[in-house]
Amino acid sequence: MIASESVRSAAAEAPPGRPRPGPGPAACCLPAVPASVPRLRRFARATAARWGLPDGVQDPLALVVTELAANAVRHSGSPDVALLLSTDGFTVTVEVRDTGRWRVASPAGEPDQACGGRGLPLVRAFAADWTLWRTPGGTLAVAELVVLPDR
Template sequence: MDGCDRHDVFRLPALSASVADARGRIRERLAEWDADPELCDDASLVVTELFTNAVRHTESEKITCVLRERGAVVRLEVTDQGRGVQEPVPCDAGTEAEGGRGLLLVSVLALAWGSDPAENGTGRVVWAELAAHHAPSA
């Protein structure tokens, strides 16, 4: 690891259709940063879950995504515009439930995750940190 500090920030409409765009942007940027395929897959799943939750559980018009690499950690942040009903917590989805396992998946894939109030006073930042793995140098 070369100790670099890289980041990417983008905003998308708070629509279910934007989830694929967010996932694609994260995969593209990590590939440019020579991340290994496992990290690309894990980060794609994490951003899918966090973005989907922001769409489903808030009244946002736009969602901001931040991808940052610092040392051995890749941090994903998804910021909504607020008006959600509560702070995100993993739920105990029953075996027949079609959803409700997203944050549990995030907690398994991430070194750490959590949420904080957005800096502007409205909305919430939900974040996850993953171990930065890079493809071997040629």
């Protein structure tokens, strides 16, 4: 117990001129169903608030998580969708992973949405950088958002 307390206090103090270490990553894995998308969005907002990130990053973070998770639900055929969030205090990294195979059509029984197709351009608009990997084992989408201090 004493060792873990000393490790924690040492990690909280950064050397002069170096940024403080960010909090540990936060992860959430849910079934790949439409109802999971708002749950992942709420998880992202709650995590950003818990980390003390500025209010100005919460809306873009929620939007990016929503779009990437919705794509995984709609297009992957995966049984689940996983969200991993991490920050170093300067950027927030969003990782959304599924284990399905990319398909363009909506899943059976889900109505086709006429307003679809805007998700990745929105991610591009809000993320400083983003990458999408499609493999036979699933898809990984990674987006990085810059943390700007509130004014």
